[in-house]
Amino acid sequence: MSVRERDGILVSIVKEYYARTELLLPEDFRLREFAMQPFGSTTYVRHLSFNSLSELKRVVLERVPKHLYVSSARYRDPSYPDMAMKGWLGSDLVFDIDADHLPQCEEMVKEYRICKRCGEIADTNSDSCPRCGSKDFIELSYIPFKCVDNAKEELLKLLDALENELGFREWRIAFSGHRGFHVVVPLRGSDALIDGEMRRELVSYLKLEGVDVGSMLPVERKRRGRSIITLPPHLRSFGYRRRVAQQLVSLLSDECKPILELKLSEYERLRKCAEEIGSVIHEAVRRAAIYVDEKVTMDISRLIRIPKSINGKSGWLCIPLSVNEVQDFEISEETVSPIPNHELVVKLVVSIPRMDIAGFVVEGVKGEVLKLPSSVALYLAFKELAKVINVKR
Ligand SMILES: [Zn+2]
Structure with a gap:
């Protein structure tokens, strides 16, 4: 064939x-x-x-x-x-x-090895199928x-x-x-x-690799007899400091939030908040990093x-x-399917673990025939877990 x-x-x-x-x-x-x-x-x-x-x-x-x-x-x-x-x-x-x-999300990734011969679902540590000994697998990551x-x-x-x-x-x-x-x-x-x-x-730069977190903390210094506190990142900062400030919005208490708008001028409150900023700045930087x-x-x-x-x-x-x-x-079925709102009849080529695919929960054993929304059926078919046997309109 x-x-x-x-x-x-x-x-x-x-x-x-x-x-x-x-x-x-x-x-x-x-x-x-x-x-x-x-x-x-x-x-x-x-x-x-x-x-x-x-x-x-x-x-x-x-x-x-x-x-x-x-x-x-x-x-x-x-x-x-x-x-x-x-x-x-x-x-x-x-x-x-x-x-x-x-x-x-890294910890939520599940990896499977599904035996092509008997359909058994094994984990990625298995070199051969625990049920039939075959080494012919479909690798599935979910x-x-x-x-x-x-x-x-x-x-x-x-x-x-x-x-x-x-x-x-x-x-x-x-x-x-x-x-x-x-x-x-x-x-x-x-x-x-x-x-x-x-x-x-x-x-x-986007991942904020090598960023000097210490430089973002408010530090008090004396200059010409006057006391000066360096500003932490705020919403009118430039570059990544603005990005860090956006994350601080949800991390700082209501008392200290006005600093991010540069509305807080009193030294006493800025001094008081310096410690709070220090306690959350690493988390703010972590959240501000962009993972491309x-x-x-x-x-x-x-x-x-x-x-x-x-x-x-x-x-x-x-x-x-x-x-x-x-x-x-x-x-969803409406957004991702090339033939939205159709149902497809598929036959499972192997057993499949319980999965939520496009909002539809599916699982089954080798040989089972299922009628599924097209987005789910196509997903299984393109991953070679199922074979489409009929289209229902
Ligand atoms: Zn097997």
């Missing part, structure tokens, strides 16, 4: 979706490299370039990609396989926030979907820092289609030529998932979002 036949219904759902969808591309897409991973293939087709949207659509419908990417870089000739021959013209600035890499809300908080912090600390005015935001968000800041001219190391330093994936930002030839394409890790849409849409964004 060919791969196409085995994935038959899945491939036709994806193909039908792309037939009626306009992908969202950067205006200068002719200067960018495209890459895709077709269904049933473990390798990527890279160094593609397109002169028109219709040309891209034709290839997408022909190859039916499981993953579809465009480069953050612009090239003189994006179709050359060799980087030097491509002629690099500069790259946008890319940020990736992934829920499973956030400190507050995080509670509320962790995506943490990623959203992180995204809002990042957007605020990009605008108010780094002075950027323009960006493209997208839900990745799995459990995180992408932000692409278009860079032009010489700005686009900054190297990986400079991009890494930007990440280090350093590897992604540093990479000047990064491939970025194309907004409105389907994420092959989940079967969900990569969704472009405006700043105003971020706050209310939630993973």
Whole structure:
């Protein structure tokens, strides 16, 4: 049986979706490299370039990609396989926030090894299946979907820092289609030529690495016979000090909060609050740090998932979002499914642990047939835990 036949219904759902969808591309897409991973293939087709949207659509419908990417870089000739021959013209600035890499979510990530032969759910310490001894596993990593809300908080912090600390005015935001968000800041001219190391330093700044916490504490000194107290971060500070002050708002008592607005001038109260600020400043800095994936930002030839394409890790849409849409964004059948409000009948290929997928709790044993909302069914099918056997409208 060919791969196409085995994935038959899945491939036709994806193909039908792309037939009626306009992908969202950067205006200068002719200067960018495209890459895709077709269904049933473990390798990527890279160094593609397109002169028109219709040309891209034709290839997408022909190859039916499981993953579809465009480069953050612009090239003189994006179709050359060799980087030097491509002629690099500069790259946008890319940020990736992934829920499973956030400190507050890392401990909630659950990793499983599910036996392909008998369906047994084992943990990642098992080299072979505890029930049948097989070494053929599906690796599954699961995080509670509320962790995506943490990623959203992180995204809002990042957007605020990009605008108010780094002075950027323009960006493209997208839900990745799995459990995180992408932000692409278009860079032009010489700005686009900054190297990986400079991009890494930007990440280090956002993460507040090496910040001198002591310098943020109010310290009393005598100068020319007068007593002076240095100010802690406040809401009119510049740079990351403002970001730290925003976190202090929820950490300081009502008595000391006015300091953040610079409304407190009496030395006695500032002295009194100095100790309180000292007791919470480390926590404020920790909360103010923005956890973006350093590897992604540093990479000047990064491939970025194309907004409105389907994420092959989940079967969900990569969704472009405006700043105003971020706050209310939630993973649901309506938002993430390429065929919302359809039900799919699936047969479980292996047993699955209890999981909350897009707000729907599911679990089951190998061979079980389930009728599920499309977002849940596609998630299981793209993770190769289930096979779609029928579509109900
Ligand atoms: Zn087994």
